[in-house]
Amino acid sequence: MEESNWEPKVIGFLCHWCSYAGADLSGSARLEYPHNIRIIRIPCSGRVDPMFILRALQNGVDGVLVSGCHPGDCHYQSGNFHARRKFAVINRLLKYVGIEPERVQFSWVAASEGPKMAQVIGEFVEGVRKVGPNRLFKDEKKDGE
Amino acid sequence: MENRLKEEAGKLLKEGKVDYIVGYGKGTVNLRTSPLITNKEEDLEGLVINPFIANNLSRYPVELKGRVGIVVKGCDSRSLTSLMQDKKVKREDLIIFGVPCEGVVDLKKLAGQIGAEIDRVTDAEKEGENLTLQVDGSKKTIPFRDVIFDKCYGCEHPTPLEYDMLLGSEVAPNLDIEKSLERIKELEGMDAQERWNYWKEQFSKCIRCYGCRNVCPACFCERCFVDVNMPQWVATYATWQDNLTFQLIRTLHVAGRCSDCGECERACPVGIPLRSLQRKMVEEVKDLFGHEVGIDKDAPPVFSHYEATDPDEFMK
Known part of the structure; x- marks a missing residue:
């Protein structure tokens, strides 16, 4: 794709009980957020396996957003607390191996926070736009495929 | 030391207190040692303890059925304790011979x-x-x-923390943390793109022999995610992309369990500096959750519990 008309494509893993509903709310409130995000609904942020994030990046998306309930609000009591520990190390490891920190983001967004969801998505997409297309897993030879 | 081990191990087998002895024997090449696993008294003559006992034997009791008498160094003992935390081995099924270690020859x-x-x-x-x-x-x-191995310069517990019988006297740590973290610091000095290219180059060498996984005491899944084919997470053949993804996920799976025994790097036939990933995560887990691997056998594994006050400044 030409650099000039490149649009970031990002994936959002949103928790069914909060962030997904938050995104829904921002829609019904007629708030605008970038259409660059493809949302995948998950039962809990604790469901996110680091494999999801890496496979998404390997398959060429430009960014991955993971969003769940605020600490203490988990529908399953502690899913997001466990997730937070995982995310902390995933975050550090990805940075360490050289994946731009803008590409992977973790957020807490509640079901009532429609405007926040729109804002989070907006800021995330802008961040990804700044770092440019994801060429991390591309082979030089096969580039442009 | 060696004679005492042979004698005590012999007694254990004779009295039926253990079913197996897991220790070190002479390797096929001079200097090299290899694991010696036996239930026969006459084999115990082959047991050795010297500065070349590199293997981490702690994964064998997981696979052996029955009670095991095992020889461990400082780092191995922490792997073993970590396996106890994960309920993969029971303390009462083990009789541990601790070897105070001044470093193992690379x-x-x-x-x-x-x-x-x-x-x-x-x-x-x-x-x-x-x-x-x-x-x-x-x-x-x-x-x-x-x-000695790079890992040994950063060894804080050269004397095993958990043992029934200590062979020899305690050894005080002889730390040179800087030397043990040299490569990690070098990597951290690079920018993101350089680092990524570095790993890309390293993992282009990987032949996916799974030596790192097979030797790792923290890799105890009965079915590894790379062997799962529904869904198939990573390709079964070697491409640098999948090799890197495989290793990153493995790194995350063993984070909080890895005692920096360095077996992955030692086992790697193509010389990928895997310890630079694993050791880094040891540091991170310590920094984030104050968790040191293999210290307290009754503590829960680091990722199966949480604190309400866990760091989350990275969450936006």
Whole structure:
């Protein structure tokens, strides 16, 4: 794709009980957020396996957003607390191996926070736009495929 | 030390207190040692303890059915404790022989130091701070600390923390943290793109032999995610992309369990510096959750519990 008309494509893993509903709310409130995000609904942020994030990046998306309930609000009591520990190390490891920190983001967004969801998505997409297309897993030879 | 081990291990087998003894025996190549796993008393003559006992034996009790008498160094004992936390082995099924360890010789480093293949060394003896070798019939002396594994410079617990019988007297840590973290610091000094290219180059060498996984005491899944085909997370053949993804996920799976025993790197046939990933995560887990691997056998595994106050400044 030409650099000039490149649009970031990002994936959002949103928790069914909060962030997904938050995104829904921002829609019904007629708030605008970038259409660059493809949302995948998950039962809990604790469901996110680091494999999801890496496979998404390997398959060429430009960014991955993971969003769940605020600490203490988990529908399953502690899913997001466990997730937070995982995310902390995933975050550090990805940075360490050289994946731009803008590409992977973790957020807490509640079901009532429609405007926040729109804002989070907006800021995330802008961040990804700044770092440019994801060429991390591309082979030089096969580039442009 | 060796004789005491043979004697005590023999007693354990004779009295039926253990079903197996897991220790070190002579390897097929001079200097090298290999695991010796036996239930026969006559095999115990082959047990050795010397500065070349590199293997981490702690994963064998997971697979052996029954009670096991096992020989461990400081790092191995922490792996074993970590396996107890994960309920993969029971403390009461083990009789642990602790070996206070002043460092293990890295045969690759040794070969570099003497400028000859290891099989030309016929005899090696640790004498004080030096290692005395017989190379091609002539005597050679080199400083011991020049040829030990990098991990040993950062070893805070050279004496096993968990044991029933300590063979020898306790060893105080002889730390040179900087030297043990040299490569990690070097990587951290690079920018993101350089780092990514570095790993890309390293993992282009990977032949996906799974040696790192098979040797790792923290890799105890009965079915590894790379062997799962519904869904198939990573390709079964070697491409650098999948090799890197495989190793990153493995790194995350063993984070909080890895005691930095360095077996993955030692087992790697193509020389990928895997410890630079694993050791980094040891540091991160300590920094984030204050968790040190293999210290307290009754503590829960780091990722199966949480604190309400866990750091989350990275969450936006």
